[in-house]
Amino acid sequence: MKKLLKIVLVSSITLLFSSCYYDEFPEDIPVVIPPGQTVSFSEDITPIFVTYNCTECHNASGQNPDLTPGGEYSNLVPAYVNAGNSTDSRLYTKLAGGHRNVDATSLALIKKWIDDGAANN
Numbered sequence: 001m002k003k004l005l006k007i008v009l010v011s012s013i014t015l016l017f018s019s020c021y022y023d024e025f026p027e028d029i030p031v032v033i034p035p036g037q038t039v040s041f042s043e044d045i046t047p048i049f050v051t052y053n054c055t056e057c058h059n060a061s062g063q064n065p066d067l068t069p070g071g072e073y074s075n076l077v078p079a080y081v082n083a084g085n086s087t088d089s090r091l092y093t094k095l096a097g098g099h100r101n102v103d104a105t106s107l108a109l110i111k112k113w114i115d116d117g118a119a120n121n
């Protein structure tokens with residue numbers, strides 16, 4: 001009986017530690033976009049707006065900024081994007097603050113695109 005107790009105790013301690021490990025580990029991996037990579041507004045940034053259905057709310061008759069395809073760039077820059085300064089750009093700070101749960105890779109792309117000068121590329 002004592003042996004059984006020991007087995008239960010050891011396995012629950014093992015489970016406890018392994019569950020903590022796997023819960024926390026994946027979120028700690030930082031997303032790094034290679035410095036040499038050019039982030040493209042049309043190929044990398046606007047698809048994020050499509051994936052997250054931003055125009056459902058951000059359209060001509062809805063919330064600003066209007067993210068309707070074709071007009072996104074002029075509606076974002078300079079009002080919501082301070083080219084070269086992501087931490088002073090509402091587009092980045094709003095999404096980084098958790099708006100719509102945008103994934104880490106998309107956030108990193110938006111950040112790099114802004115910090116690299118927010119080109120209409």
Ligand code: HEC
Nearest residue numbers: 049052053054056057058063064065080090091094100102
């Ligand atoms: C379900 C509706 C909805 C969706 C979808 C949505 N938003 Fe918003 N968004 C809002 C509302 C409402 C506000 C204004 C209130 C607030 O600031 O939270 C807002 C605010 C913002 C702001 C700040 C505007 C300001 O004037 O400071 C930005 C930038 C923004 N959204 C970008 C986005 C982007 C990019 C997406 C897609 C990834 C998105 N939103 C998806 C509803 C939405």
